[in-house]
Every structure is written in structure tokens, then in C-alpha cells.
Amino acid sequence: xxxxxxxxxxxxxxxxxxxxxxxxxxxxxxxxxxGHGTVLYFEDTSVxxxxxxxxxxxxxxxxxxxxxxxxxxxxxxxxxLEDLGLGASLQHYNPLIDExxxxxxNLPEEWQLVAQMPFGTPTGEPGEKSFEDMDKRFxxxxx
Numbered sequence: 503x504x505x506x507x508x509x510x511x512x513x514x515x516x517x518x519x520x521x522x523x524x525x526x527x528x529x530x531x532x533x534x535x536x537g538h539g540t541v542l543y544f545e546d547t548s549v550x551x552x553x554x555x556x557x558x559x560x561x562x563x564x565x566x567x568x569x570x571x572x573x574x575x576x577x578x579x580x581x582x583l584e585d586l587g588l589g590a591s592l593q594h595y596n597p598l599i600d601e602x603x604x605x606x607x608n609l610p611e612e613w614q615l616v617a618q619m620p621f622g623t624p625t626g627e628p629g630e631k632s633f634e635d636m637d638k639r640f641x642x643x644x645x
Contacts, residue, residue, distance in 0.1 A: 506542070506618065507535035509602045510595050517598070534593060537622030541579055542603070543572055548612040572616050579619065589624035592617050 507530055518526050534540070550568050554561040576592060583590045596603075596615040603615055633639070 503537070503539045503620075504535060505606065506540050506599075506603070507531075507620075509599050509606065510534075513595070513599050513602065534591070534618075534620040537620040538588070539621060541619040541621065543576060543616040543619065544609070544613040545569075545572060545616050546610075546612055547614050548610075569616070576617060576619065583621045587623075588621050589628075590619050590621040592619055594618070 511527055511530055514526055514530075515523055545568055550564050553564045557564075580590050580592070594617055596617070600615050603609070604611070604613065
């Protein structure tokens with residue numbers, strides 16, 4: 503967990519201006535790295551490629567379906583953490599950190615980092631978010 507967030511900080515330090523990095527580092531240290539742990543989500547691209555070869559008619563859909571599956575796992579884990587009284591967030595510092603994460607944990611080249619989910623004891627309520635009206639985002643059709 504701590505090693506991951508140190509990787510994120512060292513990567514961003516090379517990309518973010520010095521005056522902006524202080525704010526970036528404070529957010530990482532005060533939010534993500536301050537948690538109990540981080541779940542890393544990966545996609546094994548070799549599995550997707552095998553499915554594409556086995557079912558060529560659906561070749562273009564397998565990467566999309568793979569992301570759907572990952573999203574369902576992320577939602578299930580987030581819900582489980584919430585049920586335990588923990589808070590979580592979903593972060594995406596990939597692809598910036600991919601190579602260093604692979605190297606640090608000796609992961610196969612075929613493993614593509616999809617997301618990072620830091621979790622811990624909530625220190626407050628989530629910030630307010632605004633969304634487009636539900637009637638514009640969600641349609642129900644009845645026969």
C-alpha cells in the first residue's frame with residue numbers, strides 16, 4: 503500500500519510542476535496513502551486475446567466486456583468494504599505508474615493495471631457531486 507503511493511508520488515514528481523506537486527503530495531499522503539490498504543485491479547490481456555481468437559465474431563467486444571467485468575468486481579469490493587464500515591475511492595494513476603508497478607511486484611507484462619482502490623476508515627462524508635437529470639441519463643421502455 504505505502505509502496506504503491508510512493509510510486510505514484512515519485513512518478514508524478516517528474517511530471518508535475520514543483521509548486522503544484524506540494525498540493526498533489528498532500529492529497530496522496532492525506533487521502534490515499536493514509537488508508538488501511540489499496541486494492542489493485544488488473545486485466546490479464548492474454549485471457550482477452552485467447553477469447554478473441556476462440557470467438558472471432560465477437561473479437562472487438564471482448565476488451566469492452568472485460569472492462570465491464572472489472573467494473574462489476576470493483577463495485578462488489580467497494581460494497582463489501584462499505585458493509586464493513588470502511589470507505590473507498592477509485593483512482594486511475596495508470597498508465598503513468600504501470601511499468602514501475604509491474605517491475606516492483608514482478609508482474610507479467612500481460613497484466614494491465616485498470617484501477618487503484620484505496621480504502622480505510624472514513625474521516626468525513628464524501629463531497630457533493632452534481633449529475634445530469636436522471637430523465638436524461640436513464641430511459642425505460644415498456645412494451
